[in-house]
Amino acid sequence: MIEFYTSLHPVVQGVLKGLAVIMVIFPIGGACSMAERKVSAWIQGRPGPNRAIVPWVAWVPLIGPFLQRLGIFHVMADGGKMLFKEDALPGHVNKFYFVLAPIIAMIPALTTVTAVPFGAYLDQAGKVIPLALANVDIGMLAVFAVSSLGVYSLILAGWASNSKYPFLGGVRASAQLISYELSMTLSVVPVFLWVNAPGRDASLGFARVVEFQSQPGFLGGMWFVFLMPVSAFIFMTALFAETNRQPFDMPESEADLVGGFHTEYGAFKWGLFFVAEYAHMLIGSGVFTLLFLGGWNPLPWIPLGQLVDWLAGFSPLAAHPVFVGALSIGIFLGKVLALIFFFMWVRWTVPRFRYDQVMEIGWKKLLPLSIANLIFYAAAIAFIQPRL
């Protein structure tokens, strides 16, 4: 099996890997939409969607009703509805750009996945090899560069809809995303200043960041969320704004803009915007996990290698690369999903900011804070790290 795979042409291998990752991201996106409804319901004291069921699953005792209560089948019902309902194209829109916008929304959302490593395995020498579609050295740069293209789809959707509310939504989206992009980028610079220690090849890759969080010793095994809490806080806040989540969902704000940029959209095109939004959330949470939460390391000060050594004490099978890979992906996904839950939890906790407050927080609070943070860490790193 593995031999057959490695004998394939590298391009075919890449396509297979890419498809595999997309096949994971899409269902997780769908599951997130369900989780959104469920978490919302739970916080509001409701059980949430729990009725739909497929007959032959209903026959399975215990598991069937459990899945039904969990609302698993509502995902299929929602998806089916989204696919088969009439996809109306309003008469007053610019048809080409109107159709183009949701497609453009998907492209950056799925492109950024390539640069994000999602697991690791240990080779014979015990060296950690990250699992990624493209484990490139410009990882962070690639993610920032491509993910900020996502705003074009919102602007395009708002403009092509040729209607007041979508237009306002599109304008807000562009203003908000540009404002928060700055502090987001500046907040991660200290991390990369720290991991690019003197005497090493320069790298903006995520693998290096995770490697730095899995070193022995108190400072070495410390996740960056403890080492650089202000950076983590700014990154998280900017992430909320970048993914248009409450309390920053200005582009959508159903209270004052009907539906914001997607007011005129329906059916599958509307669904694409949402899958893109969830994919953005997934990638954002993934990046946050890699940068600040130790990536695939199970606990602070316990790197993956240590866990695998401990498990190998029970069974030699635990040291097999496939098992280690699956374990690390599981740990990573667990952290990412916990962050997604956090997104949903915050949604029902913090009321939406007013538009002027969003701008004030972005420009007058977060940006100076991130610059001060950068200066502080630059000075501290210059002081601590050995000179060449």
Place this chain on the structure above:
Amino acid sequence: MATPVIVERKPLTFAERTYVPQILAGLKTTWQHLVKPKETLEYPEQRPAIPPGYRGVPTLVKDPHGREKCVSCQLCEFVCPPKAIRITPGEIPPGAPTRHVEKAPKEFEIDMLRCIYCGMCQEVCPEEAIFLQNQYSMTGYTREEMVNNKVRLYELGGTLPDQHLKWDKKKDAEVHGNDRH
């Protein structure tokens, strides 16, 4: 005269201006809501407890001897604000054990598409024959189905206890003389 109360507006502290402590407190509150038991009554499986005095679907009732109590005086028909009740008065056949009761409805219809559940029919009924009972869910596929006829009304109403049994007393008085009244 009320003295004006001057509320002192303290300037926000640094912690308050960062929003962070408030957001954490809010997260704690929403978490408590997340884990506590759910409030929802899952309707078709779980039914609400009906409080006493509930005004559900109006029904006709029989007395404990199984006699229909309505004497078709039509007061309810006249008082009904949306004119949902239609009564066709009828005779009680001679020789029937309830012959001493003057009249009985031949047909009694309540149009549930008109009924507003105000309870005036129950209030006005001198015979305590019509009651708004506990049933709250009426459905049907046609307009005709939503009209409760006499049979259906007695089916829904059943028998309720009666403290007066006034027609029995009247018959008693006819037979034994009027001394007891």
